[in-house]
Amino acid sequence: MFKIRSLVTALALASSVSVASAWEVLPKEAPEPADNATTPAKVELGKILYHDPRLSSTGTVSCASCHNTMLGGEDNRPNSMGVNGQTGGRSAPTVWNAAFNTVQFWDGRAASLEEQAAGPVTNPIEMGMKNWDEVVARLKTIEGYQMPFERAFGTDTITKDAVTKAIAAYERTLITPNSPYDRYVSGDNSALTEQQVRGMEKVAELGCTTCHSGPAFNGPGVFQKFPVIPNGYWEAQYHFSKDKGLAEVSKKQADEHLWKVPTLRNIALTAPYFHNGSVKTLDKAVTLMAKLQLGKDLSKEEVADIVAFLNGLTGEFPKQQMPVLPGTLDSTFN
Amino acid sequence: MFKIRSLVTALALASSVSVASAWEVLPKEAPEPADNATTPAKVELGKILYHDPRLSSTGTVSCASCHNTMLGGEDNRPNSMGVNGQTGGRSAPTVWNAAFNTVQFWDGRAASLEEQAAGPVTNPIEMGMKNWDEVVARLKTIEGYQMPFERAFGTDTITKDAVTKAIAAYERTLITPNSPYDRYVSGDNSALTEQQVRGMEKVAELGCTTCHSGPAFNGPGVFQKFPVIPNGYWEAQYHFSKDKGLAEVSKKQADEHLWKVPTLRNIALTAPYFHNGSVKTLDKAVTLMAKLQLGKDLSKEEVADIVAFLNGLTGEFPKQQMPVLPGTLDSTFN
Numbered sequence: 001m002f003k004i005r006s007l008v009t010a011l012a013l014a015s016s017v018s019v020a021s022a023w024e025v026l027p028k029e030a031p032e033p034a035d036n037a038t039t040p041a042k043v044e045l046g047k048i049l050y051h052d053p054r055l056s057s058t059g060t061v062s063c064a065s066c067h068n069t070m071l072g073g074e075d076n077r078p079n080s081m082g083v084n085g086q087t088g089g090r091s092a093p094t095v096w097n098a099a100f101n102t103v104q105f106w107d108g109r110a111a112s113l114e115e116q117a118a119g120p121v122t123n124p125i126e127m128g129m130k131n132w133d134e135v136v137a138r139l140k141t142i143e144g145y146q147m148p149f150e151r152a153f154g155t156d157t158i159t160k161d162a163v164t165k166a167i168a169a170y171e172r173t174l175i176t177p178n179s180p181y182d183r184y185v186s187g188d189n190s191a192l193t194e195q196q197v198r199g200m201e202k203v204a205e206l207g208c209t210t211c212h213s214g215p216a217f218n219g220p221g222v223f224q225k226f227p228v229i230p231n232g233y234w235e236a237q238y239h240f241s242k243d244k245g246l247a248e249v250s251k252k253q254a255d256e257h258l259w260k261v262p263t264l265r266n267i268a269l270t271a272p273y274f275h276n277g278s279v280k281t282l283d284k285a286v287t288l289m290a291k292l293q294l295g296k297d298l299s300k301e302e303v304a305d306i307v308a309f310l311n312g313l314t315g316e317f318p319k320q321q322m323p324v325l326p327g328t329l330d331s332t333f334n
Numbered sequence: 335m336f337k338i339r340s341l342v343t344a345l346a347l348a349s350s351v352s353v354a355s356a357w358e359v360l361p362k363e364a365p366e367p368a369d370n371a372t373t374p375a376k377v378e379l380g381k382i383l384y385h386d387p388r389l390s391s392t393g394t395v396s397c398a399s400c401h402n403t404m405l406g407g408e409d410n411r412p413n414s415m416g417v418n419g420q421t422g423g424r425s426a427p428t429v430w431n432a433a434f435n436t437v438q439f440w441d442g443r444a445a446s447l448e449e450q451a452a453g454p455v456t457n458p459i460e461m462g463m464k465n466w467d468e469v470v471a472r473l474k475t476i477e478g479y480q481m482p483f484e485r486a487f488g489t490d491t492i493t494k495d496a497v498t499k500a501i502a503a504y505e506r507t508l509i510t511p512n513s514p515y516d517r518y519v520s521g522d523n524s525a526l527t528e529q530q531v532r533g534m535e536k537v538a539e540l541g542c543t544t545c546h547s548g549p550a551f552n553g554p555g556v557f558q559k560f561p562v563i564p565n566g567y568w569e570a571q572y573h574f575s576k577d578k579g580l581a582e583v584s585k586k587q588a589d590e591h592l593w594k595v596p597t598l599r600n601i602a603l604t605a606p607y608f609h610n611g612s613v614k615t616l617d618k619a620v621t622l623m624a625k626l627q628l629g630k631d632l633s634k635e636e637v638a639d640i641v642a643f644l645n646g647l648t649g650e651f652p653k654q655q656m657p658v659l660p661g662t663l664d665s666t667f668n
Contacts, residue, residue, distance in 0.1 A: 051404055060415045065394065069656065070385055076662040081394045085419025269661035281664045314661075322403065322654040327603035328410040330615045 023185045023200075024215040026265065026315065030099030030172040036114060036165045038172050041152040046170025048148060048323045049163055055121055055135060057128035058083045059333040063120070063167065067095035069174065069320065072269030078277030082120075083128035089243055091277030096317075097265045099172040100216035106275045108223060108260040109249045113168035118160065132160040139163070144326020176266060176315025184312070192312050199309025202302055207294055217264035217313070225257050226275075227292035234288060238278040245275070268311045282307050357519045357534075358549040360599065360649065364433030364506040370448060370499045372506050375486040380504025382482060382657045383497055389455055389469060391462035392417045393667040397454070397501065401429035403508065403654065406603030412611030416454075417462035423577055425611030430651075431599045433506040434550035440609045442557060442594040443583045447502035452494065466494040473497070478660020510600060510649025518646070526646050533643025536636055541628055551598035551647070559591050560609075561626035568622060572612040579609070602645045616641050 032038050049055065050069070053062040066080035067073055073094030075081075080092045090106050098104065104116035120126040121135055129135050139145050139158050146158075153162045181200075183191035192200065203209060209217075211224050227240055235241055246255035259275055272278065273285035286306050290296045298306075366372050383389065384403070387396040400414035401407055407428030409415075414426045424440050432438065438450035454460040455469055463469050473479050473492050480492075487496045515534075517525035526534065537543060543551075545558050561574055569575055580589035593609055606612065607619035620640050624630045632640075 053402070053409070058415060059409060059411055060399070068387070068659075070659045072661055075387070075393060076665050077393055077667045078665070081392060081418075083419070084415075085417070268663065271662060272665035277665075317658050320656040322656045324651050325402075325404045327406055327648070328605060329602065331410050331412070331606035331611075333411045 022213070023181075024213075025182045025185050026097065026100075026175065026177050026179070026215045028175065028177050030097075030175060032169075032172055033112060033114070036168060038169045039152065041148070042166050042169035043173055044323075045148040045152045046166035046168070047320070048325055049167050050170050051323050052325050054138060054142070054325075054328065054333075055127055055129070056083050057130075061127050063095075063117070066092040066120075066126075069095065072096065072266050073098075073174070074270055076271060078272050080126070082123070082126040086125040088125050090275055091272065093262060094266060094270050095171055096174050096176050096315075097216050097263055099175065100214075100263065101218060101260065102222045103260055106259055106262075107246045107249050108258075109246075113171050114164045117164040117167040117171075135163070136160060141330075142326050142328060148326075173318070176317055179265070179315040180312040181309075182315070193308065195305055195308045196312045197309075199305035199307070200312075202305055203309060206290060206296060208289070208306075211261050211293075212264050218261045221261060223258040224261050226259050227257070229292050229295050231292055234292065238274070238288075239276065240274060240278070240292075243275060264310060264313055266314050268307075268314050282310060286310070356547070357515075358547075359516045359519050360431065360434075360509065360511050360513070360549045362509065362511050364431075364509060366503075366506055367446060367448070370503060372503045373486065375482070376500050376503035377507055378504075378657075379482040379486045380500035380502070381654070382659055383501050384504050385657050386659050388472060388476070388659075388662065388667075389461060389463070390417050391464075395461050397429075397451070400426040400454075400460075403429065406430065406600050407432075407508070408604055410605060412606050414460070416457070416460040420459040422459050424609050425606065427596060428600060428604050429505055430508050430510050430649075431550050431597055433509065434548075434597065435552060435594065436556045437594055440593055440596075441580045441583050442592075443580075447505050448498045451498040451501040451505075469497070470494060475664075476660050476662060482660075507652070510651055513599070513649040514646040515643075516649070527642065529639050529642045530646045531643075533639035533641070534646075536639055537643060540624060540630060540632075542623070542640075545595050545627075546598050552595045555595060557592040558595050558627075560593050561591070563626050563629050565626055568626065572608070572622075573610065574608065574612070574626075577610060598644060599647050600649060602641075602648050616644060620644070 030038075036042075050063045053059050053065070055062060061083050064070075066075050066082075068075055073096035074092040078091055079087045079089060081087055093106060098116075099113060102108075104110040104113060105119070110116040110119065118132070122129050122131055129138075136158055149157050149162060152166055180191045180196070184197075203212075211221060212218065214220060223246060226245075227235075230241075241257060244256045246258040247253065249255075267273075268282060271282065272280045273282065274288075279285045279288060283303050286303050287298055290298045364372075370376075384397045387393050387399070389396060395417050398404075400409050400416075402409055407430035408426040412425055413421045413423060415421055427438075427440060433447060436442075438444040438447060439453070444450040444453065452466070456463050456465055463472075470492055483491050483496060486500055514525045514530070518531075537546075545555060546552065548554060557580060560579075561569075575591060578590045580592040581587065583589075601607075602616060605616065606614045607616070608622075613619045613622060617637050620637050621632055624632045
C-alpha cells in the first residue's frame with residue numbers, strides 16, 4: 001500500500017497543473033520494467049498462456065475470456081463470468097493499451113501488469129485455482145509447455161514468476177495505434193470529422209483532460225474520486241458509491257471512492273461503462289461524467305460531439321496469429 | 335430420421351465387408367455440399383462467428399469455448415460448460431476434421447455441419463439463446479457484421495441460414511494433415527517408430543479398423559453400438575449405458591446405444607474419452623474398447639503400442655490469423 005499512497009500524493013500534486021495543452025499520440029511500444037524485458041520468446045509464451053483456459057479450475061476460463069483480444073479487450077458485460085458461472089461486482093477493464101496504465105485493476109491495487117496477472121488466476125470467482133502451486137503443477141503436467149518456457153526463461157522455469165512475466169510481456173504488445181485521433185494529431189486534418197474536432201475541443205474546454213490526458217487519456221494523475229459531486233437521483237439508479245474503490249483494499253477513509261483513471265482509448269468498443277458496468281451506452285456515460293465530475297449539464301449536441309470524438313479513439317488492432325496451445329494428454333478437470 | 339435409418343442400414347451392410355486393407359491419408363480439402371460452396375468470404379465470416387461469444391445469451395460462450403481451435407478442437411472436459419456454468423451429459427466432440435464425419439453430434443442427429451451449427455446456439459444449457467430470431471436480431475445490432483455478411487452472401491443476408499452456412503464453411507477448413515501416420519502411409523518409413531508400427535498392425539489385427547477406418551478413422555459405417563459386450567463391472571464405474579445414444583432422439587429400441595463412430599485423428603489431445611467423457615486416459619480407453627467392443631484383454635505392452643500409434647495420428651494444425659470481431663457499441667448483456 002505504500003507505493004499506492006505515494007501515487008495518490010503524486011496525483012494530488014499533478015492535478016493542480018494544467019495539462020490541456022498537449023494532445024499526445026499513442027506510442028507504438030510500451031514501457032517495460034527493468035526485470036522483464038520484452039523478448040519474442042516471452043511474448044509468444046505469454047500469448048499461449050493468456051489464451052489457455054487450463055489456467056482455471058474448470059478449464060473453461062482464460063485471461064482472454066474476460067479480456068477478449070478478438071474484441072475491445074474485455075467482454076462487454078457489466079461484470080465478467082468466471083468459473084461455474086460466478087460473477088463479481090466490477091466490470092473487466094480492457095487489456096488493450098493496459099501497458100500504459102501506471103497501476104492495474106479498477107482500484108489500482110496492482111503496481112504492474114506482472115502483479116495484475118497473478119490475481120484473477122487464484123480468485124475463487126474468476127479462474128478459481130486454489131493457489132499458484134496448483135497452477136504450476138498443472139502447467140508442468142502439460143509436456144508441451146517445457147520448450148516455450150525454456151526458450152523464454154531457460155531451463156526448469158515453470159514458476160509463478162515466469163508465468164506472470166510472460167503474460168505481462170505479451171500484454172505490452174497489445175497496443176492499438178493509428179486511431180483517427182492519432183492521425184489527426186500527427187497532421188492529417190481529414191482524419192477527424194468536423195463534429196469530432198468540435199467534440200475534441202469540448203473535451204478540453206470542459207476539463208475532461210484534467211484527468212484524461214496523455215497518450216492513453218488516463219493521466220497524469222493515477223487515482224481520482226468518482227463521483228465527485230454526490231447525486232442521489234443517479235446514485236439510486238446506478239449505485240456507483242456502493243463500491244468504495246481503493247478503500248476496499250486500503251481500508252482508509254481517505255481512499256473512499258478513489259479509482260484508477262481508465263483509458264479512453266477504444267472506449268466505443270467497451271460498453272457497458274463505469275467500474276460496475278451499470279451504464280449501457282456511451283452517450284449516457286458522457287452525460288453522467290459531466291454531471292457527476294464537473295457539475296455540468298451537457299446539451300444533446302455537446303454529448304453527440306464528444307461521443308463522435310471518442311469514436312475517433314478506436315485504434316488499429318494488430319494482426320495476431322492464433323496460438324496453438326500445447327495439448328492436454330490426460331484430462332484433469334471435473 | 336429417415337436419412338439416419340438408411341445410414342444405419344448402410345452400416346449393417348458395410349460392417350460385414352473387410353476394410354483392413356487400406357490405410358488412407360487425410361485429404362487436404364473436405365467435401366462440401368452443393369448448396370454451400372466454400373469461399374474465402376464465407377470462411378472469414380464463419381471464423382468470426384465461430385469465435386464470437388455474443389452468440390450466447392450471456393455473451394460468454396462461443397462455439398470455440400467448447401470446440402477450442404487453439405487446442406485439440408474441444409475442451410478436455412468430461413462435459414462442456416455452457417452459459418451460467420451449466421453442464422450437460424456428453425463430452426464435446428472435436429471440431430478438427432469434423433468435416434469428414436457423415437453425421438454430427440455423438441448421436442448423429444445432424445446430417446451436416448450446417449445443421450449441427452444451429453443446435454448449441456439455442457440449447458438452454460449450452461449457448462442459451464431463446465431462438466434464432468433473437469440471434470439474428472442481436473447480430474443485426476452489431477454494425478460491423480453487415481459488411482462481412484454482404485461479402486459472403488450478398489445484401490440483407492443476416493439470417494440463420496447464412497450464419498450456419500458460414501460457420502460450416504469455416505469448419506471445413508479445420509483439417510489437420512501430415513500426421514506421422516499420414517507421412518508413413520505416404521512412404522516415409524521413418525515417420526512412425528517401431529513401436530507405433532507395431533501398434534498400427536495390432537489395430538488392424540484386433541479388428542479396430544472394422545469401425546475405425548478411412549481417412550478419418552470414423553467409418554465406413556456411420557453408427558455402431560457401444561458397448562457391444564455388457565460388462566457390469568465397468569458399467570458400475572463409467573455408466574456408459576445410462577445414455578441411450580441415437581435412441582434418445584429416435585425413441586426406437588433398435589437404436590439404443592448406437593453412436594456415431596468418432597474420428598481417431600488427434601485423439602491423444604482430446605481426453606477425457608467416450609460419449610460421457612468418463613475415462614481420463616488414452617490407455618484406459620484403449621483397454622476398455624478392446625474389452626467392451628471386441629471381448630479382448632490386451633496386455634500392457636499391446637496397450638502401450640496402440641497408444642503410441644494413436645499418438646501418431648496427431649496432425650499439423652493450420653496457422654490461423656486471430657479474427658477481429660466487429661465491436662459491440664452498446665451493451666446488451668446482463
